[in-house]
Amino acid sequence: MMANPSLILPPPFEQAIGPYERDLMRFMLRMTGNRDDAMELFQEMCLRAYRAYPRLADVGEIRPWLYRIAVNLCRNRARDNARRARVIVDSSANHREPAVDDSSGSQDLGAIRALIAALPYKQREALTMRKISGLGYEQIAQALGCSVEGARANVSQALKKLKAEWNQL
């Protein structure tokens, strides 16, 4: 096919996912709201991503692809949690560590957190990816499986809503 073909191997999985691990963990912390869930989902995401890694055609696109897996896992978890409320047997044993270091957060931040948690789920995902993880709209669109315009709209509506509600407080 070529006179002198060169061998271009995709990077090993750990190396490919490495630069995004922190961002993904942060995203999951925001979406699940507690550390145990975030850690569990992170592991699940790694397993799924590793298994599907050979089918990822373009490793350059791995970031939105990982987010797509993360988004799906978070959605599933949110749905499961909504379906069956957790049975709290022992409140001390089941105490879930909050996702954030509350010591540093002021009351304002707590209020914003509550407002964000009340956003429609898709808007919250788009907003978190845009503002926390710093993904571009095209990548958000890939991760959410929607159009770029849709991603843009979700983020801007979320921001609009947040600002309006914040001003009302």
Added chain:
Amino acid sequence: MSSRHSLEQYFSDADVSDETLDQLLRQARQKLEPNMRFIRRREAAVGITHSPFGPLLVAVGPNGLLMVRYLHVQSTSGGIAILRLKFDPVEDERVAEQVGDQIRRFLAGQHDALGYRADLSLVAGEFQRRALEQLAEVPCGAIVTYHALAATIGAPNAQRAVGSAMAANPIPIYVPCHRVVRSDGVIGHYGGGTRCKVELLRAEGFAIDKSLKIPADAVCGHRQTRIFCRTDCAAARRADPARMLIFASPRSALEAGMRACKLCHPT
């Protein structure tokens, strides 16, 4: 505090410090490792080597040679994609060079040069696997027809399917799909191009000329009775095609430990 200011602050502030994140990641990885063990793919050494046929993509796994791919007709990326489904590729030019060296020596006439064990992990189908496994029973210096190979694996009408299986052979040269020819005596197609097939067969003692036919003095030998006949011998035609091998000449059949038929006197 203005809304803009505090929202921006919220987003710019890393809610969770990097240290906490790293700690969480460490914990997650620790718990992950035992589970990853179950699904981790084995590693395969991959490299490109050069042969008289042009560049070859070579992959060697823990159980033997996985892939030899003719890069003058097929793409590197396609081979890597197939390999990655079952193995994690690691670049290793040294291993590729070993394979390349064996192939070069083989083509120079050293018939025991192909030292690597073939690992058929990358073969997709059960039928194809059976065909390739049976093909390994055809020794160097002998060939079979597509029809005969089909009969050997218990599907006597599946010569076309056998052809497809040979075309999909992930390890040409080592799994000798060049040793399968058409029943009319023409050598037929080859994944790396007919020229490769001619050269491989020549290296194994078949004098193939421009007509692309197997030599006129080829004889067929029976695997069980160890008797070889002319191709037009009545006894040979009655025999089970699944058991027939074709040799380049009476001499090579004798070398393979067979005796001449007493009806057709092939010598």
